[in-house]
Amino acid sequence: MNGEKENVDRKRVFTSGPDFLPDSDAHAQSGGDSGGGANRFSGLADTGATSRSLCQETTETGQTTINRGGEGETGGGEKETKHSPIKSAETGKKTKQARRSGQIVARGENKWLVRVHTGRNEITGKRKYFNKTIRGTKKDAQKFLNSKLREIDLGVFIEPATESLDAYLDKWLESAAKPKLSERSFNDYEALLKRYVRERLGSLRLVNLRPLDIQALYSKMQEQGLSARVIRYTHAVLSSALKQAVHWGMLTRNPAQLAQLPKQKRREMHALSAVEVACFLDVLQGTRYAVLFAFAITTGMRPEEYFALQWKDVDLEKGVATVRRALIRKKGGGWYFTEPKTPQSRRSIPLPASMAAQIKAQRRAQAEERLKAGSAYQNNELVFATEWGTPLDLSNLTNNHFKPALKRAGLPKSVRLYDLRHTCATLLLLAGENPKVVSERLGHASVTLTLDTYSHVLPDMQRGAAEKLEKLIFAGVGTL
Secondary structure (H helix, E strand, O other): OHHHHHHOOOEEEEEEOOOOOOOHHHHHHOOOOOOOHHHHOOOOOOOOOOEEEEEEEEOOOOEEEEEEEEEEOEOOEOOOOOOEEEEOOOOOOEEEEOOOOEEEEEOOOOEEEEEEEEEEOOOOOOEEEEEEEEEOOHHHHHHHHHHHHHHHHHOOOOOOOOOEHHHHHHHHHHHHHHHHOOHHHHHHHHHHHHHHHHHHHOOOEHHHOOHHHHHHHHHHHHHOOOOHHHHHHHHHHHHHHHHHHHHOOOOOOOHHHHOOOOOOOOOOOOOOOHHHHHHHHHHHOOOOOHHHHHHHHHHOOOHHHHHOOEHHHEEOOOOEEEEOOEEEEOOOOOEEEEOOOOHHHOEEEEOOHHHHHHHHHHHHHHHHHHHHHHHHOOOOOEOOOOOOOOOOOHHHHHHHHHHHHHHHHOOOOOOOOOHHHHHHHHHHHHOOOOHHHHHHHHOOOOHHHHHHHOHHHHHHHHHHHHHHHHHHHHOOOOOO
16 A cells, blocks of 8 residues: 555645635636646645644545635634535545645746635636746745735735726726816816826826835936926826726725835025106006006915905995906817915905005906997906906916016016915015914915914014013113
């Protein structure tokens, strides 16, 4: 009998965990090699789980099978492993076989196929397998198998997605981003991903995306001269998309979270002084948009807010203008109204008496333009519009009216239209106005944002505070 055993060409099949049967059909389902059967499997060491190992030897087939499964050990005591019944090839009687779920298959020198049973298809009932080729030693393959079995035990195993990052971003934009973003923000997200992310990373499989890939993208953007602000914005959008992939069970972690971002430099802000404002408004007298530029400085509104201002938003008797909407230009032409930038952006702003008077004059001038244009006039009820009643265009207003006025006033050409808003805030803070009042006028989300944005004004405010303390405390005190 012993002599017969020695002559048997033994072949080893190593399996591990619950519900695995090493049949050729199951192997074919996984997309692995079609031939070979049990004799193609090389060794599997202990998986490191607490389950007891059982070894069964069948001389008729010449195979040694290492089975894992059943109930684990507790406190040094052992419990009998529960097996599923199978028929013995020798006696035809039912025996019990351990539940199994992992294989390591040699595929060449330092190349191993790790195969893990992941359950059954809910519709067909067929077994599903996860396959992964590992290059390295068998120990490396075993370590990988152990980790996957542990993930299955803990219920955190994620079936790797086969789709590319490009395909996933399409799905994310449509299913997750679009329902919660304004049209303006959605278009920004879509354009940013197309411009910076898709060309370099889009062809990669989502599950293969590494922090190093994302870091290389950011480094390339820096080499191209893009600002830290643009890179950080790109990161925010990409990280949000990958975070959703984690929530959807397509990734185990967000690789973007491990990338390092460039330090953002505070954007240089140009605020006009009171003297510069007077000079600027002086050269605008008699021009078509003199009232608009004065209104921008006195209210601190954003351009898209005063572009969307309608006559029903202005109470000329009380001298109050209310922000209720913003005007957005569509890609390729057209425009629409949308909600203001933040909830705090919905606000009512008191107007100086002289500004209210200029708005009344603006209304009379607009009525004359409407009569002159006749049926060609588009009445959108806008306070500030073209001579045909259509909304103003930021680029056209800046290049054809704002920049020439700066030049005539002898002011730096680097001043932006948006800086008129900064001018309003800076002048009020320098005049000693409460930062909370300034914050509400600008429509900031918090007074903290206002103070952070206009920190350059704080030194002058501190000097003013020192002078007030001098008067309050030391005015009646003799010198020491």
